[in-house]
Amino acid sequence: MATLPSSSPSPTGSPPPGEPAAGLPDRGAPVEQVLAEVAGLCADDHDYRDGTVFNSICSTPLPVAERVFAAHQQANLGDNRIFPSLARAEREVTAMLADLMDGPGATGVATSGGTEANLLAVQAAVRRHRARFGPDAPARILLGDSAHFSFDKIAALLPVEVVRVPSDERLRVDLDRLLPLVTPETALVVATAGSSESGAVDDVPAIAAHAAPLGVPVHVDAATGGFLVPFARESGEPLPPIGFSVPGVTSVTLDPHKYGGAPIPAGHVLFRDAEDGAALRTSSHYRGTFDHQALLGTRPGGAVLATWAALRAQGRSGYRSAVAELWERRALLVRLLTGAGFQVAPEPELTVVTVRHPSPEKLVDALEERGLIASVARRLGLLRLVVHWHQSEQQLRCLVAVLTEVDGGRP
Numbered sequence: 001m002a003t004l005p006s007s008s009p010s011p012t013g014s015p016p017p018g019e020p021a022a023g024l025p026d027r028g029a030p031v032e033q034v035l036a037e038v039a040g041l042c043a044d045d046h047d048y049r050d051g052t053v054f055n056s057i058c059s060t061p062l063p064v065a066e067r068v069f070a071a072h073q074q075a076n077l078g079d080n081r082i083f084p085s086l087a088r089a090e091r092e093v094t095a096m097l098a099d100l101m102d103g104p105g106a107t108g109v110a111t112s113g114g115t116e117a118n119l120l121a122v123q124a125a126v127r128r129h130r131a132r133f134g135p136d137a138p139a140r141i142l143l144g145d146s147a148h149f150s151f152d153k154i155a156a157l158l159p160v161e162v163v164r165v166p167s168d169e170r171l172r173v174d175l176d177r178l179l180p181l182v183t184p185e186t187a188l189v190v191a192t193a194g195s196s197e198s199g200a201v202d203d204v205p206a207i208a209a210h211a212a213p214l215g216v217p218v219h220v221d222a223a224t225g226g227f228l229v230p231f232a233r234e235s236g237e238p239l240p241p242i243g244f245s246v247p248g249v250t251s252v253t254l255d256p257h258k259y260g261g262a263p264i265p266a267g268h269v270l271f272r273d274a275e276d277g278a279a280l281r282t283s284s285h286y287r288g289t290f291d292h293q294a295l296l297g298t299r300p301g302g303a304v305l306a307t308w309a310a311l312r313a314q315g316r317s318g319y320r321s322a323v324a325e326l327w328e329r330r331a332l333l334v335r336l337l338t339g340a341g342f343q344v345a346p347e348p349e350l351t352v353v354t355v356r357h358p359s360p361e362k363l364v365d366a367l368e369e370r371g372l373i374a375s376v377a378r379r380l381g382l383l384r385l386v387v388h389w390h391q392s393e394q395q396l397r398c399l400v401a402v403l404t405e406v407d408g409g410r411p
C-alpha cells in the first residue's frame, strides 16, 4: 500500500541513510542567517497544536513553564553554590510530587526523565540489596513484559538480572506468573502504572501486598500515569492506587514532561525511605558542593524551576480538570472509532487507545502520507493512538475520518 517517503525513519527503527553532514564551518555566520538555517533544519517538524500528532505522551509545556524555562537556561543543579535556589526548588518539587503520590515524607531526585528516574530506582535497590546480602549477591529484578524499554537499557548498565513476566489479556503483568517468582532474595519488583504502549496499569496493591511481607521493594513506574491515575481515581475510574498509600511501594517514577505540563527534560524519582536516596550518594570532589544523587552532573535547573511553576500553576484543580477533559476526549475517540467499525481493544485504562487491525503498519503509513502521526505498538501488533491536551475534538474527528478513508483493508 503506502510507500514511505525517503525522509521517514524506517519502520525497523533505524535512521534512514542521509547525506553526510557538513563539518564545522571555518567562519561563523550572522545571527539572522543562523536563525533562518535553524528554521530550515526544523521545517519538517510537526507542531503539537496543528492537529497531526496522535502518538506522543509528551506535549507542549504550560505557558508559565515555558517562560520560566526560557528565563533559567543557565541554571545548573550541579552547582549549589552558584544556584542555591535550585536545591530548594528540587526539594519543593519533591514535596509536591510526594503529596501527589500520597507519601508526604518521601525524598526524591529530579532527573532528565523517566529513564534516569528508573535507573536511579534500580541502582538504589541494587545497592541496598548488596548491603543486605553481600557485595556479590546477584540482584534479580522482576518486571512485566509491558514495562518500558528503559529497563532494557538499565539492565545493560547495572549489575542486575532482569526477569520479564508475560502480560495477561488486559496487557497488565500477569500476577499468576509474577507472584510465585518473588522470593526474599529478589532485589526489586517493578510495577508499571500506565504502560506507554497501551496505558495498562498493573495491579500495584496486589503486587506490593505479596512483595512487602517478603521484604522485597516495589518500584512503580508511573512515568505515564503519575499525573493521570490520582485524578481519574477521584472521579471514580476503576484504577488501583499507585503511590505510597499502598504499603510496600518503596519508590515511584514520575515524568512531569508527559502529563505534568513541564518542558523536557523533567523526570523525578521518589523514595519512601530516605535510605534509598542515601544509597545513591556520590561525594563531590569540591568543597561546599553537595553530594550527587542523580546520574547527570551538570543538570538542567531550568527544567526543575519550570516543573515547580507548572505544579504551582496547575494545582490539584488544574490537573483534575485537565484529566477530566482528556477522559472526555478519549471517550469521544473511542466512540468515533467504534462508530466507524474499528475494534478498540483492550479497553483503554489511561490515554492510550489501541485498535486491533489486520495491518496496523499500513494504516499508520497511510496516515503518515497524509501528514498525521500515529503509531504501532510493534510487540502487541496494535494501532496505538495517544490522547493528549494538544488535540481538539475537531482534530480527533478529522483523525478518524482520515483513518476511515485510508482503511482499504476492511469490508
Ligand SMILES: *Cc1c(COP(=O)(O)O)cnc(C)c1O
Residues within 6 Å of the ligand: 057, 112, 113, 114, 115, 116, 118, 148, 150, 192, 194, 195, 196, 221, 222, 223, 224, 255, 267
Ligand atoms: C516515557 C516512559 C519512560 C521513559 O521516560 P523518558 O522520560 O522518556 O526517559 C519510562 N516508563 C514509562 C512507563 C514511560 O511512559
